[in-house]
Amino acid sequence: MKQARKTTFAFLLALSAVGSAQAQIVRLDGSSTVYPISEAVAEEFQKARRNVVKVTVGISGTGGGFKKFCRGEIDLANASRPILKKEMEVCAQAGIRFFELPIAYDALTVVVNAKNPLKQVTVADLKTMWEAGAQNRITNWKQVNPAFPDAALKLFGPGADSGTFDYFTEAINGKAKASRGDFTASEDDNVLVQGVQRDPGALAYFGFAYYSENREKLKALAIVDPKTGRAVEPSVKSVLEGLYQPLSRPIFIYLSEASYKKPEVREFVEFYLKNAAKLAQEVKYVPLPARAYELNAEHLKQGKLGSMFGGEAEVGVRIEDLLAREARL
Incomplete structure (x- = not known):
């Protein structure tokens, strides 16, 4: 009888462990433009982690994604433009602080x-x-x-x-x-x-x-x-050379500071930055220079929060301009 109880207890512990692993979810939502990159990263990450961590990627538009992000409903927001001042204010009121991470360029x-x-x-x-x-x-x-x-x-x-x-x-x-x-x-x-x-x-x-x-x-x-x-x-070449204007633009993921403290989110973001260039190119976007991804990693390590755009809408920002701003953030 004691052996039976031990066996049952061990089974429940194992079941609980499985449930805990399944409960590890990283949530992204927002831009349909950024979706192909984030979805590709999510698929590769889940393969590497053998689906221990589940990554969900929604499409509610950049504005819709920021609404969820500033309510604390998601860990990361996909965005095809920088966060706006009014969105920053909503996030601040809710106590949501964030990292801004450029991950590729797009030719609209x-x-x-x-x-x-x-x-x-x-x-x-x-x-x-x-x-x-x-x-x-x-x-x-x-x-x-x-x-x-x-x-x-x-x-x-x-x-x-x-x-x-x-x-x-x-x-x-x-x-x-x-x-x-x-x-x-x-x-x-x-x-x-x-x-x-x-x-x-x-x-x-x-x-x-x-x-x-x-x-x-x-x-x-x-x-x-x-x-x-x-x-x-529109082409990868014309974007890299800064010739496709004014419809060439950086695209981003925004990461909640609170979410970054979760081990599964941290691991996913580190995987994202290491693989963004390759996967962005695979889904037909323009990868950033290696230095951009290095700067992203440095900002995370140093806790550099906020936006390099100051909540303003801008057009015509070239890759070299973006890198200079990122270095100053």
């Missing part, structure tokens, strides 16, 4: 249907399409530019919680979230891809990775740099 890509004869577009053309005053008024490509096709203009874009929406409207319209509202919006970039693929008069914008996955179905437009007048196509 403007795409049209494969049958569209257009090859390039200017920032002024995009503003004519997307500014708030265009709502219910600019509905044909020829209204944008007489040289464009005589076809109905159908627009697709990220929703208002998206960091891509914030960045694009800042870069093109001069103010974040300033946009016409009569377009098909979705936080799921695959919905945008499908919309453009189906409609010959469609145009959309989203992260470079989603274009790369669907380059046989869509056409990416070269963007005319308003400063140089040069039409530049």
